[in-house]
Amino acid sequence: MIRVFILGTGKLAHHLVQAFKNTNVHLVGFYGRDEFKVDAFHKQHGLESYSSLASIPDYCDVYFLAVSDHAIESISNQIKVKGLLVHCAGMLPISILHAQEHVGVFWPIQSFSEHISVDFKSIPICIEANSEENQRILESLADKISRNVYIMNQDQRQCLHVAAVFVNNFTNHLYSLMADFLQTKKLPFDLLKPIILETANKIIQHDPRLTQTGPASRKDETSMDLHKKILAEYPDLLNIYNVLSQSIFLHTENK
Amino acid sequence: MIRVFILGTGKLAHHLVQAFKNTNVHLVGFYGRDEFKVDAFHKQHGLESYSSLASIPDYCDVYFLAVSDHAIESISNQIKVKGLLVHCAGMLPISILHAQEHVGVFWPIQSFSEHISVDFKSIPICIEANSEENQRILESLADKISRNVYIMNQDQRQCLHVAAVFVNNFTNHLYSLMADFLQTKKLPFDLLKPIILETANKIIQHDPRLTQTGPASRKDETSMDLHKKILAEYPDLLNIYNVLSQSIFLHTENK
Numbered sequence: 001m002i003r004v005f006i007l008g009t010g011k012l013a014h015h016l017v018q019a020f021k022n023t024n025v026h027l028v029g030f031y032g033r034d035e036f037k038v039d040a041f042h043k044q045h046g047l048e049s050y051s052s053l054a055s056i057p058d059y060c061d062v063y064f065l066a067v068s069d070h071a072i073e074s075i076s077n078q079i080k081v082k083g084l085l086v087h088c089a090g091m092l093p094i095s096i097l098h099a100q101e102h103v104g105v106f107w108p109i110q111s112f113s114e115h116i117s118v119d120f121k122s123i124p125i126c127i128e129a130n131s132e133e134n135q136r137i138l139e140s141l142a143d144k145i146s147r148n149v150y151i152m153n154q155d156q157r158q159c160l161h162v163a164a165v166f167v168n169n170f171t172n173h174l175y176s177l178m179a180d181f182l183q184t185k186k187l188p189f190d191l192l193k194p195i196i197l198e199t200a201n202k203i204i205q206h207d208p209r210l211t212q213t214g215p216a217s218r219k220d221e222t223s224m225d226l227h228k229k230i231l232a233e234y235p236d237l238l239n240i241y242n243v244l245s246q247s248i249f250l251h252t253e254n255k
Numbered sequence: 256m257i258r259v260f261i262l263g264t265g266k267l268a269h270h271l272v273q274a275f276k277n278t279n280v281h282l283v284g285f286y287g288r289d290e291f292k293v294d295a296f297h298k299q300h301g302l303e304s305y306s307s308l309a310s311i312p313d314y315c316d317v318y319f320l321a322v323s324d325h326a327i328e329s330i331s332n333q334i335k336v337k338g339l340l341v342h343c344a345g346m347l348p349i350s351i352l353h354a355q356e357h358v359g360v361f362w363p364i365q366s367f368s369e370h371i372s373v374d375f376k377s378i379p380i381c382i383e384a385n386s387e388e389n390q391r392i393l394e395s396l397a398d399k400i401s402r403n404v405y406i407m408n409q410d411q412r413q414c415l416h417v418a419a420v421f422v423n424n425f426t427n428h429l430y431s432l433m434a435d436f437l438q439t440k441k442l443p444f445d446l447l448k449p450i451i452l453e454t455a456n457k458i459i460q461h462d463p464r465l466t467q468t469g470p471a472s473r474k475d476e477t478s479m480d481l482h483k484k485i486l487a488e489y490p491d492l493l494n495i496y497n498v499l500s501q502s503i504f505l506h507t508e509n510k
Contacts, residue, residue: 069475091478110450111468116457124446150446159440160447162482163433166492167447168454169469170499171426176463176506178418185414191379191405192415192422193458195365199423200455202371203448208431213366214424220324223346227417236502237421243498244425247491251431 002141003083005056006030006047007075008066009037011112012088016066017045019120019145028060053078062086062141064106065097072096084134090161093154094128104129104138107157108146111168124148126157177237216248257396258338260311261285261302262330263321264292266367267343271321272300274375274400283315308333317341317396319361320352327351339389345416348409349383359384359393362412363401366423379403381412432492471503 004025006013009032020027029048032038042049050056056063058081065072065087072087077099079085085097086104097103105128110118125142127149129135135151142149152160175196179189202211215223224245231238259280261268264287275282284303287293297304305311311318313336320327320342327342332354334340340352341359352358360383365373380397382404384390390406397404407415430451434444457466470478479500486493 069478091481109446110453113457113461113466113468116461116466118453122449124449148446148449156440156442158481158485159437160442161478162485162496163437163442163447164450165469165482165496166429166433168450169467169471169503170429170495171451171454172457172463172467173499173503173506174421174425175458176467177502178421179462179464182414182418185411187411187415187418189462191364191403192418194377194379194403195419195423196426196455196458198365198373199426200451202368202427203430203451206368206371207434207444208427209434211368211371212424212427212431213368214420216424223324223416226346226413227420230413230417236505240425240498240502241417241420243495244428247432247495248424248428250491251428 001026002062002137003028003060004141005060005063005083006066007056007063008032009034009041010066010068011114012108013041013064013066014044014114015112015118015120016064016088017047018117021045023144025141025144028057031056056081058082062137064088076100084129084137086129086138090126090157090164094130102130102134104134105154105157106138106142107161109160109164111164120145121147124150126150126152126160128153128157174240177240181234181237212248212252214248216245217252219249219252256281257317257392258283258315259396260315260318260338261321262311262318263287264289264296265321265323266369267363268296268319268321269299269369270367270373270375271319271343272302273372276300278399280396280399283312286311311336313337317392319343331355339384339392341384341393345381345412345419349385357385357389359389360409360412361393361397362416364415364419366419375400376402379405381405381407381415383408383412429495432495436489436492467503467507469503471500472507474504474507 002025005028027047029050031050038049038051061083063081063085069089073096076097084102085100086106088106090107094103094105107126109124123146125146127138127142129138182189231241257280260283282302284305286305293304293306316338318336318340324344328351331352339357340355341361343361345362349358349360362381363378365378378401380401382393382397384393437444486496
């Protein structure tokens with residue numbers, strides 16, 4: 001039975017523990033710096049807690065650094081483990097774990113939120129390791145919680161990270177901007193929910209490049225001029241409107 | 256039994272007929288200009304077809320102008336009906352139907368695609384009419400196919416139209432851009448599907464303003480600099496990246 005240790009008490013740590021609980025992996029314990037968070041994490045998951053890096057057990061097979069990007073190198077430098085130490089950051093190289101002998105990357109392409117449960121099985125996990133043996137360990141571990149495990153190098157991971165920013169962070173920001181905009185107009189954001197869901201669901205079966213609709217894609221300047229008039233008091237929205245409409249324009253031209 | 260006539264053979268006409276088929280509405284027939292499309296529409300839906308505007312029956316209760324925005328005024332000017340004539344365009348005023356006595360607007364907030372079926376029941380329908388009696392007729396008709404019927408004026412409809420452009424057209428364009436980008440990197444777009452679905456599904460229960468994540472929202476300039484380096488060869492993507500990151504920045508500052 002593979003022994004796993006989790007470093008971190010945040011969203012990713014929480015979701016990892018949740019996912020491994022349904023497998024035959026032995027969760028040995030977790031480390032956290034913040035006493036309050038350690039307590040809450042322990043209460044929620046019933047795992048043994050370690051609040052000093054010096055005390056964490058050195059006999060586990062895999063250690064997950066489920067901590068903020070900026071803490072990864074520093075923690076890796078402070079501990080000495082025999083097992084495989086992996087970080088979970090899409091943008092960081094494997095070499096940031098230079099203090100350890102057995103290292104890897106385990107990056108799930110998902111944005112985790114505190115109180116929103118996810119189906120880990122469908123989340124793609126990108127892995128990389130510094131030896132074939134370590135890669136095999138990570139792969140078999142990832143296979144236990146996800147149906148979509150990919151071995152890839154740092155360049156590929158970083159490109160996917162950029163792409164995730166566009167389709168997740170930027171998309172969510174467009175939703176946020178419209179929640180604000182409709183609020184100023186005293187209109188409920190709920191009215192947009194069906195079209196938001198439909199827009200996303202469409203890509204399951206259809207190439208988004210073939211389903212583009214809207215004024216910019218059909219060069220309907222009458223509608224676009226009216227939109228710009230409505231957005232005139234919102235310079236940030238108007239700027240985004242112009243940049244994205246122009247990009248759709250270019251994209252449609254080039255077809 | 257309310258008698259409905261459809262003008263148009265495109266996506267909206269198709270989805271309207273599909274929706275009314277499951278109700279006690281009497282679909283009298285449809286009009287189309289293009290012989291080939293009229294034939295296909297007739298074969299698919301079994302409705303009586305009319306290919307000249309002069310020949311369409313004048314005794315129906317409601318006529319739907321499910322045609323392109325630019326054709327609405329012209330068709331309205333060419334026909335003479337006793338019933339209620341409605342257009343389905345979010346951006347156009349009710350006054351564009353000035354040639355008729357009983358007029359209205361019937362705008363579903365959804366982007367329809369050719370071969371993708373939708374659950375009309377969940378689609379919000381925004382209606383407006385030029386009299387209380389006409390409004391009642393439209394409302395009862397809309398209630399037959401949707402659970403979400405809203406009476407609203409032109410200004411409100413136009414604001415919602417702008418918002419739909421942001422959350423539907425722009426979001427889909429971000430997906431398209433990333434489909435292209437990943438293709439140049441020989442990475443499958445499929446890897447993004449789970450995070451796209453999760454991003455959209457999250458808004459059902461959570462205010463998007465509270466779930467924003469990513470480098471721009473946490474001011475992680477290290478990741479952002481790396482992203483910009485990766486996008487350096489793609490000026491259109493880099494421009495969008497900068498504009499949207501800057502907007503997220505501003506938005507986070509103001510909280």
